[in-house]
Amino acid sequence: MTARRYQLYQYSIPVDSQLILRNRFLKRREGLLVHIQCGQHEGWGEIAPLPEFSEETLEMAEKQTALWLKNWDEARANNQKLSLDGLYPSVAFGLSCALAELKGKLNAQGNYQVAPLCYGDPDELYEPLNQMQGEKVAKIKVGMYEANRDGMIADMLLEAIPDLQLRLDANRSWTPEKAQLFAKYVKPQHRARIQFLEEPCKTREASRQFAAETGIAIAWDESVREAQFRVEKEPHLAAIVIKPTLVGSLDYCIELIEQAHRQGIKAVISSSIESSLGLTQLARIAQQYTPNVTPGLDTLSLMDYQVLRQWPDSTLPLIGLDSPFIRAIDLDEQV
Numbered sequence: 423m424t425a426r427r428y429q430l431y432q433y434s435i436p437v438d439s440q441l442i443l444r445n446r447f448l449k450r451r452e453g454l455l456v457h458i459q460c461g462q463h464e465g466w467g468e469i470a471p472l473p474e475f476s477e478e479t480l481e482m483a484e485k486q487t488a489l490w491l492k493n494w495d496e497a498r499a500n501n502q503k504l505s506l507d508g509l510y511p512s513v514a515f516g517l518s519c520a521l522a523e524l525k526g527k528l529n530a531q532g533n534y535q536v537a538p539l540c541y542g543d544p545d546e547l548y549e550p551l552n553q554m555q556g557e558k559v560a561k562i563k564v565g566m567y568e569a570n571r572d573g574m575i576a577d578m579l580l581e582a583i584p585d586l587q588l589r590l591d592a593n594r595s596w597t598p599e600k601a602q603l604f605a606k607y608v609k610p611q612h613r614a615r616i617q618f619l620e621e622p623c624k625t626r627e628a629s630r631q632f633a634a635e636t637g638i639a640i641a642w643d644e645s646v647r648e649a650q651f652r653v654e655k656e657p658h659l660a661a662i663v664i665k666p667t668l669v670g671s672l673d674y675c676i677e678l679i680e681q682a683h684r685q686g687i688k689a690v691i692s693s694s695i696e697s698s699l700g701l702t703q704l705a706r707i708a709q710q711y712t713p714n715v716t717p718g719l720d721t722l723s724l725m726d727y728q729v730l731r732q733w734p735d736s737t738l739p740l741i742g743l744d745s746p747f748i749r750a751i752d753l754d755e756q757v
């Protein structure tokens with residue numbers, strides 16, 4: 423009989439308060455780290471519900487994870503499997519990563535090329551863009567300031583850097599009028615270098631209409647997280663953005679990726695502000711399942727520390743299980 427073991431930890435690390443999540447400043451990023459072992463094999467996963475985005479809280483995720491692990495251990499003792507169906511997205515994702523590592527299904531190589539993220543000041547982009555090799559693509563958060571300012575910034579960058587491609591993210595913040603105001607400032611000859619604009623309007627219908635009127639390609643992000651979402655080919659839909667922590671198990675993410683690819687639509691693996699442990703796994707998932715697409719993972723720099731695993735070339739201090747920012751959870755007390 424192979425020895426099975428599992429352990430759960432909670433991390434809580436300071437993040438740069440500049441990070442704006444829908445009008446809310448996040449001071450610490452908190453999540454769970456799950457470690458499972460089966461004989462020689464082991465796997466880690468991160469379960470980190472994102473406040474304001476996830477429906478489950480950290481506490482709910484912790485309870486569900488502890489129970490699943492206990493049931494999994496029992497099922498395995500009887501040579502049975504335990505499904506991840508019905509679990510919260512963050513729990514399903516973290517457990518599925520740990521299982522994938524345990525089974526050797528997640529390749530080591532990652533795509534650590536990220537699309538540099540800009541929250542408002544375009545000057546921040548010049549330096550990272552100069553350093554970039556391969557596809558030169560950046561992402562700008564729009565919809566937080568005036569729509570005409572957003573349009574001017576996008577147009578200015580596209581004008582100044584001829585091989586630049588942009589991803590823009592409006593998070594459903596514009597009325598059709600505001601979206602039009604944005605588009606008015608982006609010269610038609612520059613619009614093809616906008617790889618996509620994520621969810622410009624409050625409804626999918628309004629976003630589709632905007633794309634048809636302006637020729638600017640769009641992508642679904644929030645929509646991907648809605649129940650019953652399926653990828654359907656549409657004239658201006660260039661991509662779907664998959665944030666696994668908010669979407670669900672690795673298998674479900676792969677199913678979405680395959681749906682997209684069958685229709686000629688890009689799938690972009692993207693961050694929900696995981697620690698470096700989850701983020702490096704996302705880079706590996708991106709490399710394995712969405713080759714040649716730059717993932718949206720430029721969120722490590724918002725944090726003060728890396729957790730357990732090193733993101734290549736990052737100079738942030740790396741903390742281990744002995745750090746005061748990480749504590750073991752007593753699972754006997756839990757269930």
Ligand SMILES: O=C(O)CCC(=O)c1ccccc1C(=O)O
Pocket residue numbers: 472475537539561591593643692693694695717718719720721
């Ligand atoms: O997608 C990316 O490139 C970075 C991640 C990101 O933008 C994001 C991260 C967490 C929650 C919401 C969002 C968002 O898409 O608005």
Ligand SMILES: [Mg+2]
Pocket residue numbers: 591592593620643644
């Ligand atoms: Mg988005």
